[in-house]
Amino acid sequence: MRAITSLVVAVLLGALAAPAGAKDSKDPKAAIERYTEAAEAFDARDARKQVANEIGTLRAWLGEARAYLKTGDDDELAATLQRASVMVRLIDALQRRAEAETKAREAHAAADEKERAAATARNTAYELEQQLAAMEEQGRKPK
Amino acid sequence: MNLSLRNTLTGLALAGGLWACGPAPKPAELVSYEQMRQGDYAQTVQERHPDLFAEAQKYYRRALEAHDDGEDERTLHNTRLATMTWRTAVALSQTKDAADSLRAADARLQRATEALADADQRRKAAEDAIARQRRINEMQAKLDAANQRAAQKQQATDAKTAVEGAAAKVQLAETMGGGTHAPGPLNKAQASLKMALAAFDKADYAEAARVAGLTAADADVAIAAAKPFYEAEEKRKAYDLELKKMLEATADVPGAEARVERRGLVVSLRSLFAAGKSSLDPDVTAPLRMLATIAKDHADFRLIIEGHTDNRGRSQRNLELSEKRAQAVTNYMAGEGVANDRMTALGKGDAEPIADNSTRQGRETNRRVDIVYLRPVVPDPQAAPAPVQ
Numbered sequence: 001m002r003a004i005t006s007l008v009v010a011v012l013l014g015a016l017a018a019p020a021g022a023k024d025s026k027d028p029k030a031a032i033e034r035y036t037e038a039a040e041a042f043d044a045r046d047a048r049k050q051v052a053n054e055i056g057t058l059r060a061w062l063g064e065a066r067a068y069l070k071t072g073d074d075d076e077l078a079a080t081l082q083r084a085s086v087m088v089r090l091i092d093a094l095q096r097r098a099e100a101e102t103k104a105r106e107a108h109a110a111a112d113e114k115e116r117a118a119a120t121a122r123n124t125a126y127e128l129e130q131q132l133a134a135m136e137e138q139g140r141k142p143k
Numbered sequence: 144m145n146l147s148l149r150n151t152l153t154g155l156a157l158a159g160g161l162w163a164c165g166p167a168p169k170p171a172e173l174v175s176y177e178q179m180r181q182g183d184y185a186q187t188v189q190e191r192h193p194d195l196f197a198e199a200q201k202y203y204r205r206a207l208e209a210h211d212d213g214e215d216e217r218t219l220h221n222t223r224l225a226t227m228t229w230r231t232a233v234a235l236s237q238t239k240d241a242a243d244s245l246r247a248a249d250a251r252l253q254r255a256t257e258a259l260a261d262a263d264q265r266r267k268a269a270e271d272a273i274a275r276q277r278r279i280n281e282m283q284a285k286l287d288a289a290n291q292r293a294a295q296k297q298q299a300t301d302a303k304t305a306v307e308g309a310a311a312k313v314q315l316a317e318t319m320g321g322g323t324h325a326p327g328p329l330n331k332a333q334a335s336l337k338m339a340l341a342a343f344d345k346a347d348y349a350e351a352a353r354v355a356g357l358t359a360a361d362a363d364v365a366i367a368a369a370k371p372f373y374e375a376e377e378k379r380k381a382y383d384l385e386l387k388k389m390l391e392a393t394a395d396v397p398g399a400e401a402r403v404e405r406r407g408l409v410v411s412l413r414s415l416f417a418a419g420k421s422s423l424d425p426d427v428t429a430p431l432r433m434l435a436t437i438a439k440d441h442a443d444f445r446l447i448i449e450g451h452t453d454n455r456g457r458s459q460r461n462l463e464l465s466e467k468r469a470q471a472v473t474n475y476m477a478g479e480g481v482a483n484d485r486m487t488a489l490g491k492g493d494a495e496p497i498a499d500n501s502t503r504q505g506r507e508t509n510r511r512v513d514i515v516y517l518r519p520v521v522p523d524p525q526a527a528p529a530p531v532q
Binding site: 079082083086087089090093094096097100101103104107108110111114115117118121122124125128129131132135136138139 | 220223224227228230231234235237238241242244245248249251252255256258259262263265266269270272273276277279280283
């Protein structure tokens with residue numbers, strides 16, 4: 001599921017590679033739909049609600065954009081879509097960062113665990129080696 | 144228009160009202176953007192994402208221009224664009240940091256995995272070695288126990304040998320007359336032998352062996368003191384026994400009369416010579432051959448060959464005749480292989496009759512050759528030191 005939503009976002013971002021501009025102005029309705037889908041995809045990816053505020057803002061702006069679309073307020077519509085476009089890019093970056101940081105934390109946690117296991121194993125090995133040395137010494141003692 | 148936007152516009156209107164009094168203050172979001180751009184990490188973000196930085200700065204400049212123009216909505220719009228673009232750059236930069244951190248974590252994980260494998264290998268090796276060493280130690284313990292048992296057994300054997308040896312020496316000392324010649328050491332030896340036997344009965348083998356050694360030493364002293372006497376006595380007994388055997392051997396010698404005297408075995412032969420002659424009659428030499436054999440069989444015995452006559456005629460002549468006859472017998476014996484230096488020829492003449500010369504039979508008895516196998520002289524142990532006390 002997560003992979004699919006990531007793929008959707010990637011496709012959308014491909015379309016949004018550059019901040020909105022003339023393209024959005026030519027077909028604002030389509031732009032609103034793309035950003036709405038992007039918001040849905042972001043929300044699906046945001047299980048930990050790390051970018052909930054940004055997604056909320058994006059949705060609010062898209063709501064405003066729909067209103068401007070209805071009223072024909074083209075300048076406000078263009079400005080709102082421009083902000084939405086930049087927000088989409090920001091949210092994607094934030095989610096990527098969050099995912100990368102999560103992976104890094106998990107990897108460090110795994111490394112911590114492995115290092116603890118290695119330390120424990122080293123201690124065990126050391127204790128066994130000490131035990132062995134004592135047994136060898138015991139074996140060498142003249143009776 | 145939402146509430147926050149209205150509040151912002153209200154604020155901007157108020158600010159506009161105050162503008163106549165001086166330059167309007169920057170909106171909080173614009174100030175916030177400027178603050179976000181401060182610090183070392185902002186420099187890093189700028190270097191990593193120059194395009195986004197340039198874009199954010201473009202919006203920022205537009206916001207400043209709009210602010211200067213008193214266009215609050217445009218100011219806010221561009222400030223938001225600048226802020227979002229900058230945050231995007233920061234997020235991407237931090238994503239790279241996270242990716243770097245992930246790689247570092249992976250490297251740590253790799254190292255830790257290798258360390259764990261190494262430690263597991265060491266642990267396994269140590270466990271194997273411990274198992275081996277445990278078996279070795281168990282075997283060693285069994286071996287030690289067996290050796291200890293063997294040592295105890297050997298100690299018991301050694302103690303038994305030592306005590307038996309000491310007892311034998313004490314017995315030997317007693318047999319040799321140690322009670323007479325070394326009463327002190329022998330008494331000590333006898334007393335310590337009892338102690339050694341008691342220690343042995345208590346299985347105190349070390350003590351038994353130690354005391355047995357003292358016993359043996361004391362017994363040795365007693366033996367050494369008694370030995371010359373004992374050996375002399377034994378020698379005398381041996382010679383007595385030998386004389387007895389020699390006497391028995393003479394029973395087969397024709398015409399020989401043998402007897403044991405204090406000086407040794409005396410064998411008297413008669414009719415070896417014609418009257419007045421000193422040359423042996425070849426027909427009567429068989430007894431001499433047999434006596435020569437006895438002499439060779441008993442080499443410790445020196446021989447005195449004595450010639451005797453009766454008392455008829457002159458004594459001087461009798462003496463000379465007896466000497467010649469003794470010499471003739473000696474020569475014959477030498478011819479039979481008896482060493483000359485073992486023999487002494489003596490003429491006794493008529494000086495030592497053994498029968499009455501007034502009768503014919505007595506004179507015949509006195510006319511004889513005595514071959515004396517002299518009892519060997521045993522050294523007198525009385526010359527040794529006084530008894531050891």
